[in-house]
Amino acid sequence: MKRIEHIGIAVKDLEAANKTYAAMMGAEPYKSETVDGEGVTTSFFKVGESKIELLAGTRPDSPISKFIEKRGEGIHHMAFYVDDIRAEIERLKKEGFRLLNEEPKPGADNKIVAFMHPKDANGVLVELCQEK
Ligand SMILES: CC[C@@H](C(=O)O)C(=O)SCCNC(=O)CCNC(=O)[C@H](O)C(C)(C)COP(=O)(O)OP(=O)(O)OC[C@H]1O[C@@H](n2cnc3c(N)ncnc32)[C@H](O)[C@@H]1OP(=O)(O)O
Numbered sequence: 001m002k003r004i005e006h007i008g009i010a011v012k013d014l015e016a017a018n019k020t021y022a023a024m025m026g027a028e029p030y031k032s033e034t035v036d037g038e039g040v041t042t043s044f045f046k047v048g049e050s051k052i053e054l055l056a057g058t059r060p061d062s063p064i065s066k067f068i069e070k071r072g073e074g075i076h077h078m079a080f081y082v083d084d085i086r087a088e089i090e091r092l093k094k095e096g097f098r099l100l101n102e103e104p105k106p107g108a109d110n111k112i113v114a115f116m117h118p119k120d121a122n123g124v125l126v127e128l129c130q131e132k
């Protein structure tokens with residue numbers, strides 16, 4: 001795993017959260033994107049080589065809507081950049097980690113992504129991402 005690509009933060013109101021994070025970080029989000037497959041709308045702020053990804057659910061069965069319903073707003077996942085996501089999925093499976101999707105799926109910001117179960121990483125939902 002090369003670097004922390006982004007930290008995902010679950011928010012109820014993306015517009016309001018954009019204003020909060022823009023004021024805090026002193027910069028506007030550089031991108032906003034809806035990923036229908038995940039039921040989320042995202043916005044991204046640069047932090048050096050990493051990013052903050054704000055995520056709001058677009059439907060009640062979205063993982064973000066369910067997370068907020070159960071736990072409230074807050075850090076939802078940590079994403080690592082990898083050069084070869086399929087090789088990394090195979091390596092993690094051999095190590096005994098449970099992948100939530102074994103075939104990479106479309107993510108935001110021109111990435112393909114895969115998730116690892118949070119119970120296998122001390123309560124942290126881990127995302128792998130690779131450039132499309
Ligand atoms: C924008 C695209 C992409 C990108 O490019 O960056 C994204 O970031 S998409 C982000 C949203 N998508 C996902 O999160 C996909 C992967 N997630 C899932 O498959 C599910 O959310 C889940 C992690 C399997 C949980 O779903 P489910 O099992 O239906 O929910 P439960 O509430 O029953 O959870 C079981 C268990 O796990 C705990 N949990 C759930 N989410 C998290 C989390 N984000 N971090 C830590 N722990 C989490 C939950 O609390 C339950 O534990 P117990 O209460 O102890 O049973």
Ligand SMILES: [Co+2]
Pocket residue numbers: 006008053077079127
């Ligand atoms: Co993410």
